[in-house]
Amino acid sequence: MTDVLILGAGPAGAAVALGLQRLGFGVRLVSEWRRFAAVEGVSQRVLEGLRQAGLSQALASAAAPSPRRVQWNGEGQSINQECLLDRPRFDAALRDDLRQAGIEVLEARVLKVESGDSGHRVQLDGGEVLSADFLVEARGRSAPLAGGRLRGPETLSLLNQWRDAPGRPGSAVESLPDGWAWMARLDDGRCYWQITLDAAARDLPPRDLLADYCAQRRRQSSLVSELFGDAALQAASLHARSSTAILFHEASGPNWLRVGDAAMAVDPLSGNGIFQSLSSALQAPAVINTLLRNPERAELARRFHQRRVEHLFHRFARTGRDFYALEQRWPDQPFWRERSTWPDAEPLHAEADIGRLRVERAPVIQGDLIEEREVVITADQPLGVWHLDGTELAPIVRALQAGRLGEALAGLAPEARRKVQGWLLAQGYRP
Structure with missing residues (x-):
């Protein structure tokens, strides 16, 4: 076997x-x-x-990294790159x-x-x-x-591919009233454009007309015109997939x-x-x-x-x-209304709060196995933090809560002490 x-x-x-x-x-x-x-x-x-x-x-x-343009909420940026x-x-x-x-x-x-x-x-x-x-x-x-x-939310992506003359690679993303599109061209002339829509969109045509539908959507985009040549305005090969x-x-x-x-x-x-x-x-x-x-x-x-x-x-x-x-231009459109509030209202990053630190036992990776150890639960790390570059944090937090932080820090090597002090400050600790 x-x-x-x-x-x-x-x-x-x-x-x-x-x-x-x-x-x-x-x-x-x-x-x-x-x-x-x-x-x-x-x-x-x-x-x-x-x-x-x-x-x-x-x-x-x-x-190699190439420039990426972004057109979102009516504003354009060219400040980052992607490979x-x-x-x-x-x-x-x-x-x-x-x-x-x-x-x-x-x-x-x-x-x-x-x-x-x-x-x-x-x-x-x-x-x-x-x-x-x-x-x-x-x-x-x-x-x-x-x-x-x-x-x-049930989401559909339509990927188109065609070939143009070789040229400078690049990519772009833009928001649309009913979805968004990502596009890229490789240096050998291969071009890709993908539009992401609500799977239940009412104006989607039958499958055999989707390629023409996508070509029509590309003709409406100034970003497509800037990134690609005239070949982008014609119907291209299409692959539909769930997103x-x-x-x-x-x-x-x-x-x-x-x-x-x-x-x-x-x-x-x-x-x-x-x-x-x-x-x-x-x-x-x-x-x-x-x-x-x-x-x-x-x-x-x-x-x-x-x-x-x-x-x-x-x-x-x-x-x-x-x-x-x-993207706030179409708040009543179902595509944007559903996705701007899903999956919940919880913040992506919680504010640091030294008062919310607590020690719990939780599974961690130790070497090549899963073991249970004491970890520190923080506002932004609900699964817990076990150690900081080899220094276990649970004893530090217990000492802090018992009013013996200075004693605990004194037992660390200078570099480890500096890192732990920085971590405590990031958690909202103010001596």
């Missing part, structure tokens, strides 16, 4: 595979190639996540990283998964049946939607785990999908290692994974909500 079988070789599946291999597990991946070409704009934190995961070939596939990722090239680089690590990637489509307490049987389209002790679901939004889940935010209430079981978009998928305006995929995948090897090698801590490991998946989801969802709320 294969020790661990991972379904999906995107950034989440690849990061989990490399992490598990380093822990000594036998790993095998099953993945289809992406069914449509796409490009994504990513930030430096995504590149750092790829570096941390050991995905060096995927990291090298990113283009464009050609997804076909990026996906091939992910497979190169896996092959260089000696991890097998089987190109096949999964037809059926049968799971039970004793393991999993996965039937592939070529007739082969694989068995595994542990299963990782990393097929992104295409993963089966079994189980309870929270869904955001609805989804959070699974159960992201793990005794012998399975959901990671990346298969655990929680966010609205594309909320944050880069690759970043959130890596965020949940980088913690997964320690969770799986605990489930398989320390089953007595299974509940603790699963709670750790679920809490962090939910925390990431709500952080990204609130980021998207605040971006939507910045």
Whole structure:
């Protein structure tokens, strides 16, 4: 039997595979190639996540930073940059990283998964049946939607692609009365434009007329005219996909785990999908290692994974909500009204309050396992902070609350003391 079988070789599946291999597990991946070409704009934190995961070939596939224009709430800006990722090239680089690590990637489509307490049987389209002790679901939004889940406003994205003359790369985003559009051109002339709308929009035409509909929308945009040539005004190839935010209430079981978009998928305006995929995948090897090698801590490991998946989801969802709320020209339009208030009214960042610090026991990553330790709960870190560059914070906070902070700080090395004092000040401590 294969020790661990991972379904999906995107950034989440690849990061989990490399992490598990380093822990000594036998790993095998099953993945289809992406069914449509796409490009994504990513930030430096995504590149750092790829570096941390050991995905060096995927990291090298990113283009150099290029300018991004923003037209939002009637105002235009050109103050930041993003790195464009050609997804076909990026996906091939992910497979190169896996092959260089000696991890097998089987190109096949999964037809059926049968799971039970004793393991999993996965039937592939070529007739082969694989068995595994542990299963990782990393097929992104295409993963089966079994189980309870929270869904955001139903959202549809229409992606168009065409080719123009080679030129300077760049990207842009603009708000529209009924949605928003993101667009990019690569230096080899490939062009992408995606409009995101409410899935129940009344003026959407039948599927066979969507390409013409998108071309008409592009003709109405001055930003499209500036970024692309005349080819952007014609009908182009089209791929329709759901962009609805989804959070699974159960992201793990005794012998399975959901990671990346298969655990929680966010609205594309909320944050880069690759970043959130890596965020949940980088913690997964320690969770799986605990489930398989320390089953007595299974509940603790699963709670750790679920809490962090939910925390990431709500952080990204609130980021998207605040971006939507910045567009105030069409407050009565259903698209903007629903998304500017979802998922809740909680602030993205809570104000620091030294009086709200408290110490609790919670699951943390210790080495390659999940353990329970004392952490400090803050206004902005509801999951708790265990240590600051190796200095445990719970004893510091207990000393503060007991009026013995000076004594606790005196026992630290100068550099550690300076960092802890800075952290306390950031939490609202005023000596």
